[in-house]
Amino acid sequence: MSRLEIFQVDAFTPHPFGGNPAGVVPNAEGLTDEQMRRIAAEMNVAETAFVTPTTCAGADLRLRWFTPTGQEVTFCGHATVATVHLLVETGRVSGDRLVFDTLGGALPVTITPSADGHVIWLEPALPTCSPYHEVLAPILDALGLSLDGLGSWAQPALTPERDLLVPATRLDVLKSLAPDMQRLARLGLDRGIRGFCLTSREPLDPDSLTHSRFFAPHYGIPEDPVTGSVHASLAVWLWQAGLLSVRGGPAAFQAEQGDLLGRPGRLRVELHMAAGRPVRVRVGGQAVTVLSGTIRVE
CATH class of the missing domain: 3.10.310.10 (Diaminopimelate Epimerase; Chain A, domain 1)
Structure with missing residues (x-):
């Protein structure tokens, strides 16, 4: 021993x-x-x-x-x-x-x-975000997210780690989530999804651009307090939706997660561009x- x-x-x-x-x-x-x-x-x-x-x-x-x-x-x-x-x-x-x-x-x-x-x-x-074309209704139901709470500012997408990015309309929607972890775990396993990331463009901190929650119950992580890996993809996703300013240098923003679990986390994210396209991403903390x-x- x-x-x-x-x-x-x-x-x-x-x-x-x-x-x-x-x-x-x-x-x-x-x-x-x-x-x-x-x-x-x-x-x-x-x-x-x-x-x-x-x-x-x-x-x-x-x-x-x-x-x-x-x-x-x-x-x-x-x-x-x-x-x-x-x-x-x-x-x-x-x-x-x-x-x-x-x-x-x-x-x-x-x-x-x-x-x-x-x-x-x-x-x-540098990650790529691919549009998610499968039926969302069972996932939204398992998350406790109504169609009214599903944001239209970006299209649901899959990351290279097979995390599903889902836009939310506002912060209150994230606060009110009550996922059925057993159903969510089954959906994750059945669909080959690692985690479910829901993001609002309405943060708690005025210095932040986004607030997110991340669930991966089939990995033994009912809710992850702060998920660094998904924020690299989140930067690309926001850029694809036309929501990041890239003039005069990298698009840089602060992201927040964990506050609703009593574990506030802050991430710094940079998306570097060349010839109008992302070429590098950095996540810091x-x-x-x-x-x-x-x-x-x-």
């Missing part, structure tokens, strides 16, 4: 007990896939991140993410922000840039100083370590 250091870090917030909590195992070399799954189940947060050495050319470290129900995901934004924060805090990373080797490919990260610490910027591959300890592994 061995003991490993393990941490819980709240991401997309500078304050403890806000944002989205992630488990982080910074020295996971030698763990089997099954051990990682059991640790993720024990932590029982949306994702737990595992850092190991890599043999991939151009990458600094290998990073893997598991949900409480044992699924390995291709990209997890908040657990990456949490991991980088911890690596910086413990002195394992001293530069301003690193590249992770992940299941979804190379993931570059940039670290910039801020007045109250640092901001961690993720630069995933802060984090804070809230728990440290050791875990026994058999």
